[in-house]
Amino acid sequence: MLPQTEAGAALSALLRPRSVAVIGASEDSSRIGGRPIAAMLERGFSGPILPVNPNRATVQGLPAFASVRDLPETPEAAIIAVPPKAAEAALQDLAERGTKAAILFTAGFAETGASGADAQERLLRIARQHGMRLLGPNSLGLLNTANGFYGTFTSSLERGYPIPGPIGIASQSGAYGMHLFSMARDMGMGLSCSVTTGNEADVTVGDIVAWMAQDPGTEVIAAYSEGIRDANRFLAALDLARRNRKPVVMMKVGRSELGRAAAQSHTASLAGDDAVTDAVLAEFGVVRARTTEELLDIARLATRKIYPAGNTLGVLTVSGGAGVLISDAADAAGLPMPPMPEAAQAALHRDLPFCAPQNPVDCTAQVLNDLSLVGRFGEALLGEGGYRSALLFFTHAGGAPSITPRLREQLRALRARYPDRLMVLSVLADPPQIRQFEEDGFAVFADPSRAVAAIHAMGRFGDAFAAASPEPAPSLPALEWPKSTPSEAEAKRLLGQAGIAAAPEQACATAEQAVAAARALGFPVVMKILSPDILHKSEIGGVLLNLGDETAVREGFALLMQRAATAAPQARLEGALVAKQLSGGVECILGMHRDPVFGPVAVFGLGGIFVEVLRDVALRRCPFNEAEAEAMIRSIRGAPLLLGARGRPPADIRALARMLSRLSVLAHQAGPRLSAIDLNPVFAMPEGEGAFAADAVIEIAENRS
Incomplete structure (x- = not known):
């Protein structure tokens, strides 16, 4: 059994209670207060069920009690299904009795506005004062198949109960969480538990993921979230799941502006920037699903517990068309499909002259006449090809009664010989035949494109599990940050203290100082307006390039002062910044x-159109070390321009990575008053010549501490 953290142990009272009270219990099993009692009675919940209803002596055959104070024992958990004011009173009574966890079905709190948020805050104060964990409010509850605890009012249970199994579902949305549960049940997927967190006054999706990461009955975690309530708890949960080799597949909705607005009104959550969410989930090895089908496909395949690091895909097919479709899907996903070795291709040609042996390996419809081809071609694919994963496409032929038994015999032998490989079938067959293939150790998909997406996800899990924990980022000397946004010169001075180099430059208050600075730096020079109030200088013509002599500098100084006075008459002017004009580097x-x-x-990208138009950037949560910074730099599509493409000299990647890492540490150490840093452009000079910021903006939030 995996070790439990203190927080995880406390949540066990919520997910695995030994006794439960139902406040607002109903005799009617179709009502909100009646459904959980009926489900627990039917599924054999092992502990006492204590209905609270002041108007009845019994509820669904169980003795009922007029109030929480009248209960004969203190329940470990409670379900609250009464209106908001009564819910608050019930929670107070339960807390005073020592109940450890409560599920609030009741709505009408933070999701309704300011007054509801105040009422929700009172609930939280009560719970925290007494050390109680609170699920909800506005929660559809939870279910745990291990002990028959059905603390939910979902009507989905009328269509059937889940099969016990290794998949846990954690969902912020109640209705959609139970939609996921229902689809998983209908697909025959085995579930350990399903939890909906609602408004997350206390217990969050992150808390549930952390509990599942320590639960021996949960091997795969599927999560749905509209907004991250507590980032630190959420990230700690993802880290715990990765360390315990529990794959997490997640739907994080709110990608669009419209979606983010809906998430805010639904659960009062802050969705954050979607590209940042992508980067953070990838950092922790979480696979982000785009659709419900994809989420369930990935969770289902993950129960096979084969996570191939350095994943490659080999395909055996009876259809050339399917092979093309699969190849397209793999290419779009970024799943490598290297060709079979030349010697293996030649041997397959000798065995079947009209086959296509590259990869996909097309053994054609001839397999219907000679099913031993499956074994021979499969052996070549996995043995000589060495692919970490295999997708075997037999379409409707795999489900034909005249073929299925002999096909299973060939496939079972292949499975036995290569138990460490991820093997997926794409066949069209009746449910009993599909169950037989699954019992033989194969996952079965009707749609090969969906199979490719799930196979790719298994490799991403494997890479995350295999990766060593990164070395900590270096620390930097503490800086004394200004009280307000500094000028460019001051920004570069601060950055210089952190080892972030700028192009040689000098702040000049007069035209004569500018001329002297240009003479000392060497022509040509760049000259820019120097003002803490004008951050985006190029927008007002505040940057002059290629100033090649003293006359150009003197006239340029006058022009900059005129433009500043015209465009920003209230701005504080400190003069002009004169800098050596760099050449020969790559702009970043x-x-x-x-x-x-x-x-x-932190963000990294190439300058110019690459960032403005193509959005070719890499993002990473701060802080990180130089090795991670270099991986970030190499990850962008335009990286070949830095690495020496088309005869260019390679840029100084090490210096660039050092700058990026130090920027990330600086941002982390600065605290919330630092809103943004923008170094654009940074010149990555040829290898060994360093990297220099030609422009720098630091934005300080004056109202933060």
Whole structure:
């Protein structure tokens, strides 16, 4: 059994209670207060069920009690299904009796506005004062197949109960969480538990993921979230799941502006920036599902517990068309499909001259006449091809009664010989035949494209589980940050204290100082307006390039002062910044911004159209070390321009990574007053010549501490 954290042990009273009270218990099993009692009675909940209803002596055959104070024992958990004011009073009584956990079905709290949020805060104060864990309010509850605890009022149970199994579902949305549960049940997927967190006054999706990461009955975690309530708890849960080799597949909705607005009104959550969410989930090895089908496909395949690091896909098919479709899907996903070795291809050609042996390996419809081809071609695919995963496409032929038994015989032998490989079938067959294939150790998909997406996810899990924990990021000397946004010169001075180099430059208050600085730096120079109130200088013509002599500098100074006075008459002017004009490097952009959910996030990309139009950037949560910074730099599509493409000299990647890492540490250490840093452009000079920020903006939030 995996070790329990203190928080995980406390949540066991919620998910695995030994006794439960139902406040607002109903005799009618179709009502909200009656459904959980009926389900627990039917599924054999092992502990006492204590209905509370002041108007009845019994509820569904159980003795009922007029109030919480009248209960003959203190329930370990309670379900509250009464209106808001009565719910608050009931929670107070339960807390005073020592109940450890409560599920609030009751709605009408933070999701309704300010007054509801105040009422929800009172509930939280009661719970925390007494050390009680609170699920909800506005929760559809939870179910746990291990002990028959059905603390939910979902009507889905009228269509059937779940099969006990290894998949846990954690969902912020009640209705959609139970939609996921219902689909999983209908697909025959085995579930350990399903939890809906509602408004998350206390217990969050992150808390549930952490509990599942320690639960021996849960091997795969499927999560649905509209917004991350507590980022630190959420990330700690993902880290715990990865360390315990529990794959997490997640639907994080709110990608669009419309979706984010809906999430805010539904659960009063802050969705955050979607690209940042992608980067953070990838950091912890979480696979983000785009659709409900994809989430369930991935969870189902993950129960096979084969997570191939360095994943490659080999395909055996009876259809050339299917092979093309699968190849397209793999390419779109980024799942490698290297060709079979030349010698293996030649041997397959000798065995079947009209086959296509590259990968996909097409053994054609000839397999219907000679099913031993499946074994021989499969052996070549896995033995000589060495693929970590195999997708075997037999379409409707795999489900034909005249073929299925002999096909199973060939496949079972292959499975026995390569038990460490992930093997997936794409066949059309009746449910009994599909169950037989699954019992033989194969996952079965009708749609090969969906199979490819799930196979790719298994490799991503494997890579995450195999990766060593990153070395900690270096620390930097503490900086004394200004009280307000500094000028460019001051920004570069601060960055220089952190080892972030800028192009040689000098702040100049007069035209004569500018001329002297240009003469000392060497022509040509760049000249820019210097003002803490004008951050985006190029928008007002505040940057002059290629100033090649003293006359150009003197005239340029006058022009900059005129443009500043015209465009920003209230701005504080400190003069002009004169800098050496760099050439021969690759322009990059480095920066950070403070995400409302995950805190400081660093960004890297190439300058110019690559960031403006193509959005070719990499994001990562701060802080991180130089090795992670270099991986981030190499991950962008435009990385070949830095690595020496088309005869270019390679850029100084190490210097660039050092700058990016230090920027991330600086952002992390600065605290919430630092809103953003923008270094654009940064010149990555040829290898060994360093990297230099040509422009720098630091934004300080004056109302944060």
